[in-house]
Amino acid sequence: MAYISLPEGLPGIRGLMAFRPETARPMNDFIETLLHGPHTLTPGERELIGTYVSYLNDCYYCQTCHGYIAAACLNGDEELVKRVKADFQHADISEKLKALLVIAGKVQKSGKSVTAEDVAQARAAEASDLEIHDTVLISAAFCMFNRYVDGLGTWQPRDEAMYRERGKRIARDGYVFISQEYLPAETVAK
């Protein structure tokens, strides 16, 4: 049972966003830009960062939801997503993404944990300043989303098929479009 009376039938962050559409709108715009907008990192790479941080924060809803979005972006490769969570250094991903995941993992603990060596390593693997910036911000953002979802005790059904289906749709249509399902129309309009 959630700690506050949320609209029924909406799991995880969706119930919270329907409860408070005023804050939902900028949060959806924000996540759309970070994960779905045009970028030199692919949506799949960015979703893997979000999934990995949510896994470190032990947020079931976010790691499952974003894990399936990542898989949908990566030709349905659910095994790769699992591998990144369990041991990304041995996953079949680029050296650049590995270096960025190291930074994301540091940010998850504390912004202060990021060292000049971590950043130098990412640069050596050809990460740009924008990619390093966005990695830090994606990780920081999931430290917010995960706390928001768990801190209010939201309903997080154990229903992998639901997350898989939704992951495909978010990967295709993005966050702002999907949010029309649970937000009043005037809140979604930009």
Place this chain on the structure above:
Amino acid sequence: MPHIALPEGLAGITAGFAFRPETAKPMRELAHILLHEANSLTPGERELIATYVSSQNDCYFCQTSHGAAAACHLGSSEIVKQVKTDFESAPVSPKLKALLAIAGKVQQSGKNVTSTDIDRARRLGATEMEIHDTVLIAAAFCMFNRYVDGLGTWQPRDETMYAQMGKHLAEEGYRKRPAEQPEPEYYRTAREAADKELAVETK
């Protein structure tokens, strides 16, 4: 030294905002709604929650700038200090103490919040919206603090600067860029190039 080439002369989060205006806009908007817009919690109370979480996360820039904003709203920097060191004995309402306890739990992990914490806040008069906003303010500052420290931003030890910033934030909120921070030249060029590219793409 910041970890990436941030525009010079901009402190803390303002440097990250100038580097990446696309993400800055919704982040400013979120902070504005959470901390500045009409709410049954006063702006001073909400800034205290933000300051407390930033101090728990040991983020100098955020705890000092939001502490200054709180002090401006409350007309006392002493209360801000007391809340940071020991809010249970600070001269704030029992309801705010219960909300600060929830914020402190969220700072560690969302999972640390218990129904006992929520019951205490409710018993002391906190509404559902106030509990919601407390959790989201605490969660949002776990983001802002990590962003500011994770990029290794410049965080000058300059009380006057933070006092001015706090006054600006208390009066104007978070939507606008402070007038005394003009758009850096390098950033203007990048933004114009990005706008052009976007215009081509959307055609």
